[in-house]
Amino acid sequence: MGQRRRYAATGRAAAVEDWAVYRFRRILVPIRKLNVRRSVVAERAAQIAAGCGARLELFHDLSTPVYVDTLYGAGKSLSEQTRAMRARALAQLERLAAPLRQRGLKVTTAAAWDFPPYEAVIRRAQASGADLIVAHKRGHHQMQSLLGYTDWELLRASPVPLLLIKTPRHRARAPVLAAIDPRQAAAKPGPLEREILRNAAALAAALRAPLHAAQVQAAWAPWGRSAGERRNVLLRHARAVRIAPARVHQLEGSPDVLLPAAARRLRAGTVVMGAMSRRGLQRVFLGNTAERLLDDLRCDVLVVKPPRFPARLPRARRGIFYLSNLPLA
Secondary structure, three states: OHHHHHHHHHHHHHHHHHHHHOOOOEEEEEEEOOOOOOEEEEEEEHHHHHHHOEEEEEEEEOOOOOEHHHHHHHOOOOOHHHHHHHHHHHHHHHHHHHHHHHOOOOOOEEEEEEEHHHHHHHHHHHHHOOOOOOOOOOOOOOOOOOOOHHHHHHHHHHOEEEEEOOOOOOOOOOOEEEOOOOOOOOOOOHHHHHHHHHHHHHHHHHHHOOOEEEEEEOOOOOOOOHHHHHHHHHHHHHHHOOOOOOHHEEEEEEHHHHHHHHHHHHHHHHEEEEEEOOOOOHHHHHHHHHHHOOOOOOOOOOOOOOOOOOOOOOOOOOOOEEOOOOOOO
């Protein structure tokens, strides 16, 4: 109570109460493969949920095409067959959920006919009120900006923070590293920096892990503040989420090189970074820092967007994708 009065007296209560002590409340876990005994993403999400009391939802998107002529041959109506397929998916999700519930976690399951998969995940996250998506990161992508992998599309389109799991095993108390854009050098954290810091703090608290902050300044960058001024601003931002000065790292050089190197040196379990929307030719060919770094970082990556980031996709599910095996002509 004394601490709260002290912050209220100095006009900083909102900074502490609104986002510095933020925690996850509902975590969505997309499950791609149902015929498995154990899901790495579900286990990682369970670790986070156990540390912050969040609810888990295991979600499977029924996005595979339904061949109409095959269903007619089975002697059942389309609705009967599709209901049976969804029921089987839910039963398999329940098998994954059962051991998590035995550990005292609150776990629900959901399956929906929708496509493409990344849109289905975003729609489900918004409908369920999820504040974190924990998803699997595919292997190294070739020409990732031109290919529509689900994880890349989630990275670009999801307004909900997205934790991409890259490593099958998570080291206990592995540090969480928040990467702050050096262009955001205002005296107070901007909207994106607040999201980076509060999500990084929430993840570190849930995993009982040390929290670090890093800022990589390219040597040729045109912003006008000196290194000392940027350091003071970075320390002020870090202090808002109680990061000790010894865990604040200011580096000069290429972010593409130095941020992965810093993560390796700290043996970080997760790097938290921000991403902005890019469209047109920029989106296709240039990508952004988060996309370039995603393959180079050896640890998990939590990507956050600014507040009110637009999802830019239909809110209604697309339903079942029907196809026919028979030729059209």
